[in-house]
Amino acid sequence: MKIYFKSLGMHLKGELEYRVNFILSFLSQILVFFTYYFVILALFTKFDHIKGFTLYEVLFCFSIIQFGFSFNEVFARGVDRFDNLIIQGGFDRLLLRPQNIVLQVLCSDSDFVKASRLIQAIIVMIIALCHLTIPWNFMRVFTVLLMLLSSCVIFFGIFLMAASYCFFTVQGLEVRNVFTDGGKHMAQYPIGVFTKGFVLFFTFVIPYAFVNYYPLLYVLGRTDNLLYAFSPLLVLFYLIPCVLVFYWGMKRYASVGS
Amino acid sequence: MKAYLTYFKLKFISGLQYRAAAWAGIATQFFFGFVYIMVYIAFYDSGGSNLPMQLSEVVTYLWLNQAFLALVNQFSRDQELFKLIKEGGISYELARPKDLYFMWYFKIIGQRLANVTLRFIPLIIVTALLPYPFHFGLPSSFSHFLLFLLSLGMGTLLVTALSVLYPIITLLTMNEKGIVNLIITLADILSGIVVPIPFFPIFLQKISSFLPFQYISDLPFRIYVGNVSIENGLFGVVIQFIWVVLLILFGHFLMKKNLRRVVVQGG
Numbered sequence: 205m206k207i208y209f210k211s212l213g214m215h216l217k218g219e220l221e222y223r224v225n226f227i228l229s230f231l232s233q234i235l236v237f238f239t240y241y242f243v244i245l246a247l248f249t250k251f252d253h254i255k256g257f258t259l260y261e262v263l264f265c266f267s268i269i270q271f272g273f274s275f276n277e278v279f280a281r282g283v284d285r286f287d288n289l290i291i292q293g294g295f296d297r298l299l300l301r302p303q304n305i306v307l308q309v310l311c312s313d314s315d316f317v318k319a320s321r322l323i324q325a326i327i328v329m330i331i332a333l334c335h336l337t338i339p340w341n342f343m344r345v346f347t348v349l350l351m352l353l354s355s356c357v358i359f360f361g362i363f364l365m366a367a368s369y370c371f372f373t374v375q376g377l378e379v380r381n382v383f384t385d386g387g388k389h390m391a392q393y394p395i396g397v398f399t400k401g402f403v404l405f406f407t408f409v410i411p412y413a414f415v416n417y418y419p420l421l422y423v424l425g426r427t428d429n430l431l432y433a434f435s436p437l438l439v440l441f442y443l444i445p446c447v448l449v450f451y452w453g454m455k456r457y458a459s460v461g462s
Numbered sequence: 463m464k465a466y467l468t469y470f471k472l473k474f475i476s477g478l479q480y481r482a483a484a485w486a487g488i489a490t491q492f493f494f495g496f497v498y499i500m501v502y503i504a505f506y507d508s509g510g511s512n513l514p515m516q517l518s519e520v521v522t523y524l525w526l527n528q529a530f531l532a533l534v535n536q537f538s539r540d541q542e543l544f545k546l547i548k549e550g551g552i553s554y555e556l557a558r559p560k561d562l563y564f565m566w567y568f569k570i571i572g573q574r575l576a577n578v579t580l581r582f583i584p585l586i587i588v589t590a591l592l593p594y595p596f597h598f599g600l601p602s603s604f605s606h607f608l609l610f611l612l613s614l615g616m617g618t619l620l621v622t623a624l625s626v627l628y629p630i631i632t633l634l635t636m637n638e639k640g641i642v643n644l645i646i647t648l649a650d651i652l653s654g655i656v657v658p659i660p661f662f663p664i665f666l667q668k669i670s671s672f673l674p675f676q677y678i679s680d681l682p683f684r685i686y687v688g689n690v691s692i693e694n695g696l697f698g699v700v701i702q703f704i705w706v707v708l709l710i711l712f713g714h715f716l717m718k719k720n721l722r723r724v725v726v727q728g729g
Contacts, residue, residue, distance in 0.1 A: 251510035
């Protein structure tokens with residue numbers, strides 16, 4: 205863990221060397237990710253609700269997903285850009301070192317410019333929560349924290365899964381976007397607004413529904429079932445197959461040479 | 463002129479080689495089309511007041527967007543040109559006795575047409591076979607279809623004229639990220655790739671009508687689905703033409719100006 209924080213600090217220092225570039229990129233990222241929110245804002249000028257969910261409920265739902273995604277983009281950038289390690293042969297070097305391999309991949313890269321997106325997600329979440337009239341109590345606050353945690357966990361799992369893909373082939377990498385960006389796009393709305401097939405898919409195959417749909421229902425007071433409040437914890441189990449796939453892929457790994 | 467057409471052919475033919483990438487692209491676009499449509503279906507199911515487009519129109523619009531994405535989007539930039547600028551290859555380009563602006567213009571248009579040629583046919587065929595509500599509809603009339611083709615052609619010239627500007631700006635800034643990224647992001651929103659223009663808040667629609675971006679793909683697609691009448695469509699095509707001429711003149715001028723201050727990188 206100490207190694208990880210140290211490498212994080214080094215990456216940050218490295219990025220801050222180009223200070224103007226860092227600030228400009230940081231600002232432009234904010235605008236880039238505003239486009240995601242723009243879709244929702246624009247559509248809600250024409251529609252009052254989406255299957256009973258109002259603008260701020262959707263924004264809250266979306267900010268949870270954005271938070272987890274950008275958290276991983278900043279702190280697990282090495283996993284996100286794993287294809288670079290494979291294509292350039294850097295992975296061989298990591299294998300030689302006497303350290304946990306996932307930890308080393310985590311240390312290999314980070315992207316603090318993406319922190320702008322993280323901050324943006326937090327701001328949107330606060331705005332959304334201020335506009336919602338939620339009867340706050342300890343359990344609800346706890347559920348929101350669980351949602352944030354599970355959002356970070358699920359994207360780490362998905363990134364790891366996507367990284368494993370590189371062990372088999374480095375072609376057609378954009379297919380992976382279907383699972384990361386495509387799933388993310390659907391999960392920005394409460395999953396329940398879609399047809400049943402999708403709800404089942406996002407419950408049992410990629411469990412986005414446990415991140416921001418079932419617990420959302422509890423926080424908004426649509427249900428009093430405590431199972432809904434604790435459902436984000438189930439996402440932790442999702443990590444197991446992801447890690448297994450990664451190690452399984454690593455066994456089959458053949459270096460690209462050079 | 464012949465030399466420029468050769469550039470176009472070169473890019474077009476080499477672009478057609480990337481068939482595996484195209485299949486991956488088709489699969490991705492098909493999936494994203496589905497996802498976007500699902501969102502609109504959920505919204506339309508919830509009902510709304512005075513909606514600017516019918517659901518079937520929106521669905522066809524979104525499929526057109528996916529089918530022609532490789533042609534009309536701003537975000538996929540010609541990495542080769544940026545590399546030329548950043549790594550000094552531009553000195554070779556300058557040594558050639560041809561107008562650099564049009565060399566780049568024809569390269570970009572060739573690349574874009576090659577990319578879209580590989581992608582749009584399978585996507586259109588499959589989506590036309592889908593059942594309601596995912597069905598890709600026919601054009602609202604034959605004259606709308608002809609006008610759509612004309613307007614899409616103009617849109618292609620327009621998007622190319624805009625895309626050439628990005629490397630030209632980079633000649634001066636040496637970094638394609640900062641300002642160019644900002645313009646591209648705004649351009650993509652305002653060209654209707656994210657949300658069709660009629661769904662914009664009124665004030666943004668007004669601003670957008672004074673900018674070239676919505677004439678790239680929003681106009682042709684809305685002509686196709688019949689959301690724009692023939693008269694308004696023809697008027698739109700005239701505006702497209704004016705923007706193409708203005709942007710080419712501007713790009714040509716800006717390039718001349720920036721080339722005077724160009725710095726060659728590397729040795």
